[in-house]
Each structure stands twice: as C-alpha cells, then as structure tokens.
Amino acid sequence: MKETVTVVKVGIADLNVVKAPNRIRTSGLGSCVGVVIYDSYKQVAGLAHIMLPDSSLTKQENFNKYKYADTAIDILVEKLIQLGARKSQLKAKIAGGAQMFQLQSASEIMRIGPRNVEAVKERLKFHQIPIVSSDTGGNQGRTIEFDPVTTKLKIRTVNQGEKYI
Amino acid sequence: MDTKKLSSLHKDVLREIGNIGAGNATASMSQLINKKIKMEVPSVKIVTINEMMEILGGPERLIVAIFFRFEGEVTGTVYFILTVEEANDLVSKMTNGQVTSIMKNGEQDPMAISVLQEVANILNGSYLSAMADFTKLRMTTTIPYLSIDMAAATIVTGLIELSRSSDYAILIDTKIVGAEPNSSTKGHFLLIPDPESIPKLFSALGISV
Numbered sequence: 001m002k003e004t005v006t007v008v009k010v011g012i013a014d015l016n017v018v019k020a021p022n023r024i025r026t027s028g029l030g031s032c033v034g035v036v037i038y039d040s041y042k043q044v045a046g047l048a049h050i051m052l053p054d055s056s057l058t059k060q061e062n063f064n065k066y067k068y069a070d071t072a073i074d075i076l077v078e079k080l081i082q083l084g085a086r087k088s089q090l091k092a093k094i095a096g097g098a099q100m101f102q103l104q105s106a107s108e109i110m111r112i113g114p115r116n117v118e119a120v121k122e123r124l125k126f127h128q129i130p131i132v133s134s135d136t137g138g139n140q141g142r143t144i145e146f147d148p149v150t151t152k153l154k155i156r157t158v159n160q161g162e163k164y165i
Numbered sequence: 166m167d168t169k170k171l172s173s174l175h176k177d178v179l180r181e182i183g184n185i186g187a188g189n190a191t192a193s194m195s196q197l198i199n200k201k202i203k204m205e206v207p208s209v210k211i212v213t214i215n216e217m218m219e220i221l222g223g224p225e226r227l228i229v230a231i232f233f234r235f236e237g238e239v240t241g242t243v244y245f246i247l248t249v250e251e252a253n254d255l256v257s258k259m260t261n262g263q264v265t266s267i268m269k270n271g272e273q274d275p276m277a278i279s280v281l282q283e284v285a286n287i288l289n290g291s292y293l294s295a296m297a298d299f300t301k302l303r304m305t306t307t308i309p310y311l312s313i314d315m316a317a318a319t320i321v322t323g324l325i326e327l328s329r330s331s332d333y334a335i336l337i338d339t340k341i342v343g344a345e346p347n348s349s350t351k352g353h354f355l356l357i358p359d360p361e362s363i364p365k366l367f368s369a370l371g372i373s374v
Contacts, residue, residue, distance in 0.1 A: 012224070012317060013328070028224035028317025032323070037340040045232075051321065051328055059330040067328065101310035112325050141318025143225055150289055150372050158227060158314055 007145065013067035015048035018148060025145040029096035030133065031113035033069070033120050033136070036093045036146045037076055037129060039085035046080045046150040048072040052097045052112065053119030069119035077127055090129045093153045093165060094120055095144050097136040124158055133165040176209045178372055179337055182296055183207030187339035187354055189295035190288040194351075197284060198258040200343065202351065207276040207339040212308035212333055214324055221246065221340070221353070224317035229267065231285035231311045232323050235293055237304035240363050242323035243292070245285040249313070251351055256280050273313065282309040288354065291302070296356075323357065331360045 008018050010026040018024045020043035026034050029049065043096035048066065052058075055068040065071035066084045081087055097117035117136045124131060135142070135155055152164045171179075187204045195202040210220070218224040229252040233243040247255065249267065256277045259267045267277040286309050297304055312319045327334055337356040360367060364374040 007271065012218070012321065013214065013332075028218070028315035030314070030318030030321050032317075032321055057329050064332055066188075100312045100314060100319050103310060109199075130263075139312075141315035143166070143315065 001063055008095065010047050010049050010156040012049050012129065013051045013064055015046065015066045015079075016045070016077050017044065017046035017083050019044050020148040023145055023147045024063075025143070027143045029090060029142045029144065030098055031096070031116060033113075033116045034071060035076070035120055035124070035140070036144070037073075037080060037090055037124075038146070038148055038151060039080065039089045039126075040091065040148075040151045041089060042084050042086070044080060044085045045146050045147045045151075046076045046081045046083075047055045047144075047146060048076050048114060050120060053115045063093050069116060070123050073120065073123040073127065076131075087127075090127070092124050092129050092131045093133050093146070093149075094124075094131060095135045095155055096164070098138050098142070098143065099138055102139070118163045122155055135163075136165050167314075171209075171211060174372065175235065175367065176286060176369060178367060179209045179335065180207050182299065182335040183209070183339055183356065185299050186292035186356065187298045188265055190236065190292040190339075190340055190354060193287050193291040194284070194341065197372075198255070199257065199289060201345075202341065205340040205342065209336050210336045210338065212336055213241060214321070214334065215330065217320065217334060217336060218317050218371050221320065223314045224315060226316045227314070228316050229311070229313050230316075230319040231282060231283075231309045232319070233289050233306050233309060234323070235304045235306045238302040238369075239300075239304055239358060239362035240326075240339050241362055242327070243289050243306070244320065244323060244353070244355040245288055246353040246355065247351070250283060252277075252313075255284060255351065259284060259345065262286060267313070278311055282311055285309045285311075292356070294309065302365065302369050315325075329363070335360075350374070 026049045097113040229247045231245045339354045
C-alpha cells in the first residue's frame with residue numbers, strides 16, 4: 001500500500017513541523033529567510049519563514065513570535081524536540097535573504113535580506129545547530145521544499161528553475 | 166489605533182482617498198497611452214500579509230511590481246502591479262509597438278523596464294499629489310524600483326516597516342481597466358499607509374479617530 005505524502009505549507013511569518021514521509025514547503029521567499037531544522041535519524045523537520053531579524057525591532061506588545069529570527073528559531077527547536085528530535089542531532093539548511101529591489105536611497109530597514117541571514121546564523125549558532133548548506137542573497141525570490149527522508153532542500157527560482165542543496 | 170477595527174466611515178474615507186488619487190492617476194495614464202482607461206471603485210481591505218498574497222493570485226504568482234515609498238507627514242508604500250502580459254501590452258502601447266516584450270533573450274529589456282518605471286512614476290506622482298491636495302498633508306516619494314518575481318518575494322519588501330507595528334495591512338486597491346467592453350485589467354494600484362499614518366489621514370480630513 002502506498003503511503004500518502006502531505007506537503008505542509010508554511011506562510012509568511014509562520015512555522016510548522018513535519019514527520020516523514022510528509023514534506024514541508026514555503027513559497028516566495030524574498031528578503032525573508034526560510035530556516036529548515038531537522039533530525040535525519042528521527043526523520044522530523046521544521047520550517048520557519050522569517051521576516052525580520054530580531055524581536056527587539058517590534059513596536060507591538062503582543063507580537064507574532066514566528067515573524068522574528070530569534071523567537072521563531074527558539075520555538076522551532078522546541079517543537080522539534082516535542083516531536084521526538086534530539087537537540088544534539090539537529091542540523092539546519094537555510095535559503096532566502098535576497099534584496100528584491102536595488103534600493104539606493106531607502107532606509108536601513110529596507111536592506112533587510114542580509115540582516116535576516118546574519119540573525120538566523122547567529123541564532124542557530126547559539127543553539128549549536130550546524131548549517132549543512134545554504135543558498136542566500138542575490139536578488140531572486142525562492143520557493144523551498146524539504147523532504148525529511150532524503151534531507152534534501154529543493155529550491156525553485158523564476159529564472160533558474162530547480163536545484164537541490 | 167488598532168487597524169483591525171476601522172469603522173465603515175473610516176473605510177469610506179480611505180476609499181475616497183483612493184478614488185481621488187486613482188482618478189487622477191488613470192487620467193494621466195489615459196493621456197500617456199492615448200486610450201480611454203477606467204478604474205474600478207477602490208476597495209479598502211484589512212488583511213494579513215498572507216491574505217494579501219491570495220488577493221494577488223498566490224505567493225508564487227509571477228508579477229511585475231513597481232515599488233515606491235512615500236515619506237513626510239504621512240508615510241507608506243505604493244505598488245503598481247501588473248501581470249507579465251499586461252506589462253508587455255503597456256510597453257508595446259507606450260513605444261508604438263517598437264518594444265513588445267519586457268524580456269529580451271532571456272533577460273529584462275532595459276528599454277522596456279525604463280518605460281514601465283516611467284509610467285509607474287507618472288501614475289504614482291499623480292495619485293500622491295491628488296492625495297496631498299485632498300488631505301493637505303505633505304509627502305515626497307522615492308524613485309520607482311522594479312522587480313519581476315514571485316508575488317510574496319516582491320511584496321514583502323514594502324511591508325517591512327509596517328510589519329514591525331502590525332500583523333495587518335490596510336490596502337487601498339484600485340483596479341485599472343480599459344474602457345472598451347471586455348477589456349482586461351491593466352493593473353493594480355495598491356496604496357498601503359503605515360499604521361502610524363492612518364490616524365493622521367483621518368484627522369487631516371476632520372474625522373475623529
């Protein structure tokens with residue numbers, strides 16, 4: 001009997017976790033960064049679609065913790081452990097952080113892509129989670145999909161088609 | 166103020182700002198391409214970022230987006246959004262058929278891109294100047310920035326500032342259409358004021374917040 005595979009979709013400023021054989025996907029990463037954290041032995045994976053680098057930037061009292069690199073990664077790690085992952089075995093793959101518009105005069109906040117990438121790397125380092133592969137920067141949007149069985153991250157762009165990292 | 170809880174009066178006022186701005190912008194566009202252009206009555210929507218992507222045809226939908234920020238007494242983001250076909254059509258009309266596609270040999274045609282940026286610049290300028298006249302609020306705008314890519318990737322850039330203070334965007338969406346029967350949409354003109362600017366717009370028009 002064939003097992004059905006569900007592809008769980010993650011929106012902007014959102015996160016979720018899956019168990020094999022299910023896969024997890026997020027669409028249209030621009031300056032946002034997609035962070036995949038997984039345990040390849042337990043075949044569980046989580047994905048966060050991060051919009052902003054640090055929760056100290058918020059002007060809200062009750063802010064969406066999935067929006068910021070620091071708070072989202074903390075929650076993602078916690079959810080993965082609840083799902084059976086072992087913290088010491090966690091690894092990460094990241095993609096996104098592009099600069100979609102060649103802004104010259106705009107304020108610092110608009111150069112958000114590279115800052116998001118930096119913040120994600122820092123938070124992963126804090127949790128001692130190694131980054132196995134990454135595809136960041138540039139000026140193209142990316143759609144990514146992770147398969148916890150193969151631990152391959154599929155990346156699709158408009159101009160360069162699909163590749164795996 | 167909580168942008169989730171706008172009254173119907175507030176929405177009417179924002180729709181009127183959209184009407185005046187877009188009316189001026191479509192008049193400019195009609196002159197530019199020498200064709201009658203109509204606009205639909207603007208819709209005012211309060212949406213999450215993810216809902217906004219659905220309005221634009223999904224996060225992965227390929228769009229041509231021309232982006233502006235405006236600064237001054239009120240601040241916010243403007244997007245002029247076209248499908249690739251609409252952009253090709255607009256460039257073709259503007260160049261009298263000399264340039265018929267925004268892509269040339271697999272790359273963006275610089276001539277077509279600069280035509281699109283100029284059209285967007287004129288639309289944006291006439292929209293914002295009508296809005297400034299109506300509200301008596303001062304504002305200046307950046308130059309146009311263009312990207313042809315997935316909707317979510319391009320649109321989030323204009324929402325970075327807003328997303329620090331809200332999970333919702335107030336969207337004043339005007340569809341521009343040709344005047345001939347059955348003519349298709351020519352583009353979306355989206356005005357997204359920053360949350361802090363919403364009360365300023367209302368008080369400038371003498372409406373209590």
